[in-house]
Amino acid sequence: MILPIIAYGSNVLKVKASPVDTEDPNLDKLITDMWETMYNANGVGLAAPQIGESLRLFVIDASPFAQDEDLAAEEVKFLKDFKWVFINPKMISETGEEWNYTEGCLSIPNIREDVSRKKEINIYFLDEQFKEQTLTLNGLAARVVQHEYDHIEGILFTDRLSPLKRRLLKGKLSNISKGNVNSDYKMRFLAKKTRK
Numbered sequence: 086m087i088l089p090i091i092a093y094g095s096n097v098l099k100v101k102a103s104p105v106d107t108e109d110p111n112l113d114k115l116i117t118d119m120w121e122t123m124y125n126a127n128g129v130g131l132a133a134p135q136i137g138e139s140l141r142l143f144v145i146d147a148s149p150f151a152q153d154e155d156l157a158a159e160e161v162k163f164l165k166d167f168k169w170v171f172i173n174p175k176m177i178s179e180t181g182e183e184w185n186y187t188e189g190c191l192s193i194p195n196i197r198e199d200v201s202r203k204k205e206i207n208i209y210f211l212d213e214q215f216k217e218q219t220l221t222l223n224g225l226a227a228r229v230v231q232h233e234y235d236h237i238e239g240i241l242f243t244d245r246l247s248p249l250k251r252r253l254l255k256g257k258l259s260n261i262s263k264g265n266v267n268s269d270y271k272m273r274f275l276a277k278k279t280r281k
Contacts, residue, residue: 094262095275126270132236143233174210
């Protein structure tokens with residue numbers, strides 16, 4: 086089932102998510118719904134808080150990045166098959182040089198900005214069969230995982246921008262939180278209403 090994506094301004098996007106109960110009988114359906122929702126919105130990643138579930142869970146299919154003509158052949162091949170469910174992940178390390186890349190977010194439509202992140206990560210998680218996995222990733226695969234991991238930590242990519250850049254985006258972000266934004270997918274706007 087395609088679910089609405091929670092927009093910037095909602096508290097669920099700003100809190101550290103709770104661990105997933107692997108005995109939860111609804112977990113399979115939640116994961117299926119997350120895939121459907123992500124694909125419907127043309128995303129490459131989706132974290133549970135983005136559909137209103139404050140859980141340490143995200144899904145990634147980085148295959149759209151395999152179309153990037155600037156990438157080395159080996160990275161294209163890797164990204165083409167990079168599709169994972171991350172349950173209760175733990176970031177072990179983030180290393181290497183910082184590098185900038187333009188990021189966007191389904192919860193923050195129509196805003197894209199350069200974000201600086203470390204080049205390589207090491208992450209532990211359970212896959213959808215609850216098998217323990219540890220991956221060492223670099224480049225775009227690492228970046229997509231870092232972006233989604235931030236979501237379960239209550240961090241948005243806009244939080245990683247300079248104070249000046251955040252000030253320049255304040256009006257656009259405020260409009261998103263109020264529902265004054267166009268998107269090609271269904272969204273929910275949960276920002277608290279303030280009385281005048």
